[in-house]
Amino acid sequence: MADPRILAELPDGEALAEGFVELRANALVALDERTQAIVTVTSPHSEEPRRHVAAHLAAALAQTGRRVLLVDADVDGAADEGESEAHTVPEHLSAVTAEAVRAGDPALLSGAVFLAWLRGEAEAHDLVIVAGPPLLDVPDGRALAAQADGVLLAVVHARTNRDDAIRARAILREAGANLLGAVVVEG
Numbered sequence: 001m002a003d004p005r006i007l008a009e010l011p012d013g014e015a016l017a018e019g020f021v022e023l024r025a026n027a028l029v030a031l032d033e034r035t036q037a038i039v040t041v042t043s044p045h046s047e048e049p050r051r052h053v054a055a056h057l058a059a060a061l062a063q064t065g066r067r068v069l070l071v072d073a074d075v076d077g078a079a080d081e082g083e084s085e086a087h088t089v090p091e092h093l094s095a096v097t098a099e100a101v102r103a104g105d106p107a108l109l110s111g112a113v114f115l116a117w118l119r120g121e122a123e124a125h126d127l128v129i130v131a132g133p134p135l136l137d138v139p140d141g142r143a144l145a146a147q148a149d150g151v152l153l154a155v156v157h158a159r160t161n162r163d164d165a166i167r168a169r170a171i172l173r174e175a176g177a178n179l180l181g182a183v184v185v186e187g
Contacts, residue, residue, distance in 0.1 A: 006072035006097055006131055009055035017056070023152075023183060024060035030180040031150055035066075036122045039180070040073075040148040042132040042141055042172075043155060044164040050074060053154045053183050054131035062093035066126035071118070072098040073109055073144060074133045094125075109133065110143030118147065135168045146175040152183050159187040 011017075031037050041054040051074060058070040075098045108114050109132075122128045130148065133141040145151045151172055155165050165182070172179050 006051050006055055006070060006095055009049075009051045010095075011056055011059050020056040020060045023053075023057055024064070027057065027061075027150070027152070027180060034149065035126045037149040038118055038122050038128045038130060038147070039150045039152065040130040040132040040145050040177075041152045041154055041183070042145055042168070043134050043153060044136045044160060044168040045134045046074075046137055048134070048154045048156055048160055049185055050134070050154050051131045053152065053185070054129050057152075058093055058095075058127075058129040061127055061129070062091070065092060067124075068093050069121050069125045069128045070095040071121070071128060071130045072096065073130050073141075074098060075108070108140075109138070110140040115143070115147050135171050136164060142171055142175045142177075145172055145177040149178060150180040151177045152180055154183045154185065156187040157184050 011020075027039060031039070039057075041050050041057065043050045051072065054072075055070060058068050062068045070093065072095070118128060118130070130144065132144050135141050135145070153165070153168060153172070169179065
């Protein structure tokens with residue numbers, strides 16, 4: 001079975017960095033404490049840590065007792081093999097790996113079936129956190145961001161090109177996405 005990359009990004013044990021606890025609080029405020037919400041974490045390019053931010057945010061949210069589903073929708077480069085299954089991780093947190101999402105085509109992300117599945121999962125959970133594909137590399141990630149209740153843009157301090165971050169923000173605005181903010185991580 002292929003390596004479930006999103007699970008490797010989950011924090012060890014119960015300890016979370018203070019920054020992700022603060023991100024959790026800010027995200028909940030930005031979502032107006034709404035439940036059954038979908039939050040997509042994206043970035044300009046594949047070098048930024050979308051999976052890391054999504055996994056740590058999902059873990060931080062699950063620590064509050066909310067039922068959280070973490071979905072790795074960054075299928076670029078995911079292995080073609082592996083069974084389609086959901087992996088259960090710490091209490092209140094479930095994960096669906098890219099291998100389970102993959103249909104051999106990044107256009108899956110903008111398809112009505114996938115978007116309807118995401119909405120159904122949101123109804124079954126308190127929050128769905130999606131590690132989305134990079135906006136400047138995978139155009140279908142725009143539809144995914146537009147369908148989310150909120151989007152976080154992950155960038156790396158002093159490494160993400162400023163113009164690329166501005167272009168990614170413009171793409172989100174053009175798509176009608178609800179940009180909650182940017183997550184700046186140290187490089």
